[in-house]
Amino acid sequence: MLGISFFSVVSFLLVWELACRNGVVDPIFLPAPSQVLERAVRMFTEGTLLWHALASTRRVMVGFLVATMAAIPLGILMGTSQRTRAAFDPILSFLRPLPSMSWIPLSLLWFGITETQKYSIVFMGTFAPALLYVIDATRSIDPLLIRAARNLGANRWQVMREVIMPGSLPQIISGFKVILGLSWTCVISAELVAAKEGLGFLIMNGKEFFQTDTVVLGMVMISLTVLLTDIVSRVIEKRILKWQA
Template structure:
């Protein structure tokens, strides 16, 4: 009990230190701008950014942009994960499949999400499907590689033991491989989720009528630097919020490890 209370006390002190550090950063930023060291057109003070956020909230446009980007990220990300996990486990366990698909994966791996924008516009036009496809293509290959590496890290003796007990290939994947590599897969998916946000912002900067990327580009076009900074801040906050949700899901899925 004493050890736990000391640990909790230490965590509380560190949390306060983080809060004070953030407040000091915002205060220094505000003073630098207010004292004229940086012109507002290049970097607006936090108070101006907050005023812009309040104005857009009253107009009802702020939540609209955030939800549009979040929807695109989650649809594209979940589609990539749903395809990458079973395919990655299969490629991670089959040398023949890996030999067949490795050239394709190696070809797709270096391509950034921005490179898919011209083709996606030709295929889908300026639609929501086009945004989803950009997030999917930017997230799928990294997610696939994470799953493949996680699968290959499983002890082969566990697989042989399951097969000796009569498990078929599907049962081995479901009962041995997936539970064994799930912690690594979830850790990798948290990184891929941040990458998905990079992809959607790239798509919205080029062809969109809503979303945080559109908001940033629109602010740039009208020299509204506070809107640009607000969009950047909202991206960080939204990614942090989704990361908290993923961490809660991780604790729920991996609850068996604590037992």
């Protein structure tokens, strides 16, 4: 299977390269892979490529972690308490449809072109979906398990710690992996509009100077960075949920 995947990628890149070299595709609109690689080597040597990637990664992780730390306790409360759910559900229904791009004008007014503004865009774009994942995971716990724990003398806190949290954690982590990918969409949106560094800035800067190889390189770096963070998150998931085995 690995050989088939490798062959398909090599074939795709080869067809792309030949199409550009033979004039089928204008390099102004879509550069050849060799041009993108050349640009990548040049920027990596200068140190700017890694700098842009780390800037975007930092913004994603800060905004994502703040959103998840706020969503987990509130989501568990909303999933286990009807009163809490009734109090916050209208607010959640209002925030959920709003895309991250809609928060950019207000965030610029509130924070200016700062790192806090980028963090806020990631937070606002991921908090509502993360909260929904936690609520659904909490409510999916079998009520029989909760009743059994209470019949054995467990109080509310013990039910939360011994039944609800372990039972909902796998689904919460699976949902948060999806949210992590959404965080990248949010941060790139923010960097395309107002940033001085980052992969979104790199793409927009390449577009302004008609450097399509830089644009494609930025897109490739986003995919590679997301892939790397996904691998790291899987390792962390295995450590946290090692009891599942």
